[in-house]
Amino acid sequence: MTSNSISSTVTETEKRRSSPKLQIVWKNVFIFAFLHAASLYAIQLVFTSAKLKTIVFAFLLYVASGVGVTAGVHRLWAHRSYKAKWPLRLLLAFFNSVAFQNDIYEWSRDHRVHHKFSETDADPHNAKRGFFFSHIGWLMVRKHPDVIEKGKIVDCSDILADPIVRFQRKYYTPIVFLSCFVIPTVVPVWSWGESYWNAFYVAGILRYCWTLNVTWLVNSAAHMWGNRPYDRSINPRENKYVIVSAMGEGFHNYHHTFPWDYSTSEFGTRLNVSTVFIDFMAALGLAYDRKTVSPDVIKRQRERHGDGSY
């Protein structure tokens, strides 16, 4: 083989690695298309026939399942930014199952890989591949080979060491079916006489779709639009719309700079329902060892590496 043909083979391999053929998972495409179409229909039910109590209940489920993602799988299991006693871990695992965003182990593994290889091919929702891919598209195609290959070097054994995580993973299908769809449907029917139809579409489908989308905005919008006060060399941003809708998770420039801070922000409970929840649990003695970053370190980081927007 000539040196020319060797180098062209190498370039071809590199090219394929950097843009491998997309393998669309049609089952997921249809499920997400149905979920969004059904949610549009459910919005119509909200304005016509659903009871007010059902709408309030759906909102409360958004907050609870949101906490299961933010305070639960994100800040506790993926980042270990604080510790929780077993009753709190059990509650968070239940809330997390209402959110139905893959089991705690799988979510945390993808998320640790996202932080370690952020915005490269090894990032499961690499924002360099555009808004659609980082928002929802990554869940409709097979993963880039680098995610699986490089993901192998990220240690996640501590997550599986938790028996609550192992239990949720083992019985994930029935647990999620019950938590995300059955309980949200039967509670409004049995408690205030809502119809099964309205309860399923509003407290099940619409609430689920909404919570998924605000979570995905952290991967898409908060990697594209907003300020970079802590590190101007990375793409994650502080995005106020995401901060509010994702319950304190839109301080994303801060979070990628100091991922171990249990608040994901330097402002504690400000615009941060998830931090309020963790602090409340700490007051009850169920959360402890909350990690933070000293104001001096934050100030120095901002001055040296920020974009000057704060």
Ligand code: ST9
């Ligand atoms: C969902 C997740 O929506 C949302 C996550 C959002 C994250 C946001 C983070 C932002 C910060 C936090 C903000 C919170 C804000 C919350 C606000 C709330 C108000 N490392 O995956 P497979 C290996 S889920 C190492 O099948 P495919 C591994 O061996 C929605 N290894 O790959 C694995 O086998 P196993 C509902 C890895 O075949 C094997 O590869 N769920 C890694 O390419 C195969 O893995 C769905 O719709 C890794 N990272 O399929 C399901 N990854 O697991 C969607 C993989 O046995 N998912 N391996 O060890 C799927 O159908 C598939 O995963 C796929 C890829 C088609 C996307």
Ligand code: ZN
């Ligand atoms: Zn990120």
Ligand code: ZN
């Ligand atoms: Zn994170």
